[in-house]
Amino acid sequence: MRTKLTSLLCSIILLLLGLEAAGAQSHAGRVVHIVVPSTAGGGADVLARLLANHISRSQDQTLVVENRPGAGNTIGTEAVARAAPDGNTLLITTPEFVINPHLRKLSYDPLTSFAPICYLARSPQLFVVNPVSPYRKLSDLLEAARAKPGELTIASAGPASSPHVAVERIKHDANVNLTYVPIKAPGRQSMTCWGSTLLPR
Incomplete structure (x- = not known):
């Protein structure tokens, strides 16, 4: 435990x-x-x-x-x-x-x-995607984001949360444009992911 x-x-x-x-x-x-x-x-x-x-x-x-x-x-x-x-x-x-x-x-x-x-x-920060997503590695996601600036969405806990800061850091370091979707309630991130919100719009 x-x-x-x-x-x-x-x-x-x-x-x-x-x-x-x-x-x-x-x-x-x-x-x-x-x-x-x-x-x-x-x-x-x-x-x-x-x-x-x-x-x-x-x-x-x-x-x-x-x-x-x-x-x-x-x-x-x-x-x-x-x-x-x-x-x-x-x-x-x-x-x-x-x-x-x-x-x-x-x-x-x-x-x-x-x-x-x-x-x-403590715990690590994780990226997860819908099982039907074509992305299997972070590099796959970043390549798609570069090819389709702003068309991929990524959800995490609300603004200024540690996951949000991590997302912004990755966007900055990888020079990609991902559309951020803030999720307020715990557990809604998974529901949003399974609902394909994290897939290309």
């Missing part, structure tokens, strides 16, 4: 506010909120629920997972930054945590508003 989590889930950092204050308090009767700044069903959400379930059973501690998606993960992240520094609010986040400061003005500072606890998991 640990190996599968490491290979399948996104790079995640667990952050805790007010570590010193938390250490001075009794755990009895406390409810710890784990905020996931993305929609339910994604890698961060799955990991948060596995973590909450394990800690709740092993430590007799109540943990509640809250999904607060929106604005490239900044809504949930900002909520944690503004939470009381009592050790009762955790944030599980993805690489957008370090991408967003370079793309938009934030009300929090990723370097000073949080205290990192640990690096939990």
